[in-house]
Amino acid sequence: MHDGIAYVCLEAFKPFAQDLKCASLSGTAGERFCLGPNIILHVGPTCLATDRGDPALLVAFRDDRQKSSFDWDFRIANFPVRLGSVCATLALAPDKLTFETLEATLRGPDGTPIWQQEIPATAFVTTRLP
Numbered sequence: 001m002h003d004g005i006a007y008v009c010l011e012a013f014k015p016f017a018q019d020l021k022c023a024s025l026s027g028t029a030g031e032r033f034c035l036g037p038n039i040i041l042h043v044g045p046t047c048l049a050t051d052r053g054d055p056a057l058l059v060a061f062r063d064d065r066q067k068s069s070f071d072w073d074f075r076i077a078n079f080p081v082r083l084g085s086v087c088a089t090l091a092l093a094p095d096k097l098t099f100e101t102l103e104a105t106l107r108g109p110d111g112t113p114i115w116q117q118e119i120p121a122t123a124f125v126t127t128r129l130p
Contacts, residue, residue: 022127023119025104031086033059033102035124040072040093047080047087055114056107059091061099062118071105 022034022043030044040059042048048057057074072091080089099121106115 020127021124023102023123023125025119026117032127033104033119033124034088034127035093035097038093039090041091042074042089043083043086044089045086047082048074048078048089050075050078050080050089053109055109058105058107060103060105061094061097062101062103063099 020034020036020041022032024032030042030048032043034041034043042057049055052075054075058071059074060071072093074089074091076091078089078091080087101121102119102124104117104119105113108114
């Protein structure tokens with residue numbers, strides 16, 4: 001759901017749970033980020049608030065070889081899934097992720113940064129979700 005409109009994707013995806021690489025987050029922003037084929041997951045104790053007026057979680061894949069990078073906004077095209085005691089909020093990611101650093105920023109409703117963390121690509125290791 002986005003702005004009162006329901007979007008449905010009818011595409012056959014192979015299960016991705018075995019192909020996840022995750023890195024831990026610091027502070028109160030959640031537990032970790034995970035990357036899989038065409039997806040990025042935010043894993044935390046609660047599902048991300050994604051309504052207008054809520055803080056926005058933005059993710060950028062930084063690479064010195066690229067001139068620019070796109071900020072992925074978890075408020076758009078996301079899908080929260082409860083997994084036992086945690087919530088994984090899924091969002092689509094680029095087909096082929098090549099990056100040196102993942103930069104995550106939580107911005108308040110007015111755009112002011114609340115929290116930021118840079119995670120090197122080498123910190124992402126194969127992990128199983130609960």
